[in-house]
Amino acid sequence: MDWRVPLADLNFGPEEEEAVLQVVRSGWLSMGGVTRQFEQAFAETVGAKHALAVTNGTAALHLACLAAGLGPGDEVILPSLTFVATANAVRYTGATPVFADVESTGWLTISPASIKECITEKTRAIMLMHYAGYACDMPAIMQLARSHSLIVLEDAAHAAGALLDGRRLGTWGRLGCYSFFSNKNMTTGEGGMLVTNEDALYEHLRIIRSHGMTTLTWDRHQGHAWSYDVVDLGYNYRIDEMRSALGLVQLGRLPEANRRRKQLTELYRELLGQRAPELQIPFRVSRGESGYHIFPVLLPPGRDRIAFMDGLKAYGIQTSIHYPPVHQFRIYAANRQEAGVPLTITEEVASREVTLPLYPGMSDEQAAWVVEAIEKVLHDEKTR
Numbered sequence: 205m206d207w208r209v210p211l212a213d214l215n216f217g218p219e220e221e222e223a224v225l226q227v228v229r230s231g232w233l234s235m236g237g238v239t240r241q242f243e244q245a246f247a248e249t250v251g252a253k254h255a256l257a258v259t260n261g262t263a264a265l266h267l268a269c270l271a272a273g274l275g276p277g278d279e280v281i282l283p284s285l286t287f288v289a290t291a292n293a294v295r296y297t298g299a300t301p302v303f304a305d306v307e308s309t310g311w312l313t314i315s316p317a318s319i320k321e322c323i324t325e326k327t328r329a330i331m332l333m334h335y336a337g338y339a340c341d342m343p344a345i346m347q348l349a350r351s352h353s354l355i356v357l358e359d360a361a362h363a364a365g366a367l368l369d370g371r372r373l374g375t376w377g378r379l380g381c382y383s384f385f386s387n388k389n390m391t392t393g394e395g396g397m398l399v400t401n402e403d404a405l406y407e408h409l410r411i412i413r414s415h416g417m418t419t420l421t422w423d424r425h426q427g428h429a430w431s432y433d434v435v436d437l438g439y440n441y442r443i444d445e446m447r448s449a450l451g452l453v454q455l456g457r458l459p460e461a462n463r464r465r466k467q468l469t470e471l472y473r474e475l476l477g478q479r480a481p482e483l484q485i486p487f488r489v490s491r492g493e494s495g496y497h498i499f500p501v502l503l504p505p506g507r508d509r510i511a512f513m514d515g516l517k518a519y520g521i522q523t524s525i526h527y528p529p530v531h532q533f534r535i536y537a538a539n540r541q542e543a544g545v546p547l548t549i550t551e552e553v554a555s556r557e558v559t560l561p562l563y564p565g566m567s568d569e570q571a572a573w574v575v576e577a578i579e580k581v582l583h584d585e586k587t588r
């Protein structure tokens with residue numbers, strides 16, 4: 205479909221093309237020196253000791269769960285208001301996801317009070333997700349984790365470049381996971397990154413990213429090794445050099461791209477406040493610096509969401525829902541006993557949420573047009 209305002213769009217220029225071309229011409233495509241540069245630049249940007257690039261954000265989450273030692277019999281507390289990959293990664297290890305509620309309809313990240321209610325003697329870890337790039341209540345969560353000896357893992361797929369108390373989101377817990385899927389703040393098409401400050405975790409991750417092997421094809425190509433041993437049950441979660449080259453360019457664009465996302469977010473807030481005050485806009489109070497990944501709004505309770513989204517579609521505006529809650533998917537609903545607490549706020553948010561278009565290349569005029577269309581659709585529905 206040819207959208208007048210799509211939900212998201214690439215933020216690419218000639219530099220991305222040139223970077224990929226250089227890799228193709230170099231004759232070395234699989235994981236090697238460019239990936240190492242990308243990892244080092246990413247680690248430096250977020251202030252982590254180590255960064256490890258992988259095929260996608262889901263692979264990063266899976267490896268984080270494995271490196272944290274999760275397995276059958278362990279419980280992991282996480283939000284249901286997230287992309288299903290967050291919960292699937294826990295299940296890949298045989299551990300049990302236990303869903304906690306979110307803070308409020310005004311702040312859509314996992315609630316520390318709800319986490320506390322979910323803790324049992326089997327709880328090993330908290331896997332949190334910085335929804336839309338806005339920070340979870342990290343001081344409270346870290347305090348809870350310390351007092352119950354729990355591992356904190358961060359799904360920072362939405363949060364590249366975001367900060368809380370001077371510290372990058374993704375670097376608060378023992379392991380942070382990022383996604384570079386094509387709608388993310390920085391993209392390599394498919395791609396992901398893990399970060400950690402712990403040498404032993406990094407070494408383990410490095411080995412299980414590539415079949416559990418002690419050396420890479422790249423090491424042998426460089427003459428550093430002739431053979432290898434296999435010391436763990438690993439995977440092929442390697443990224444390639446084309447994607448790493450894209451990642452390096454995109455990382456450079458991230459601060460400016462996030463600044464533009466912030467400007468548009470502020471413009472939306474101002475215009476919607478004037479012209480569609482019946483919409484509830486979460487994340488209005490200040491808590492750190494968001495990555496402004498998406499712009500969620502909540503429709504008035506009882507309002508027909510599909511009619512609203514169809515109404516905007518008629519104006520050429522693409523919207524989305526973040527998210528159908530994980531505990532309501534058939535495969536998870538079958539295991540409803542896994543839910544630690546009633547997910548009242550999650551269910552309310554999930555039934556009212558609509559995500560509006562947001563991407564760095566969007567103009568002020570396009571944002572104003574979206575708001576104008578929203579005003580008309582809300583008014584038309586009311587008078588229908």
Ligand SMILES: Cc1ncc(COP(=O)(O)O)c(C=O)c1O
Nearest residue numbers: 260261262287289361383384385
């Ligand atoms: C919150 C969240 N977690 C995990 C993922 C999975 O990342 P990927 O698509 O790179 O596997 C995504 C993105 O798609 C996401 O938005």
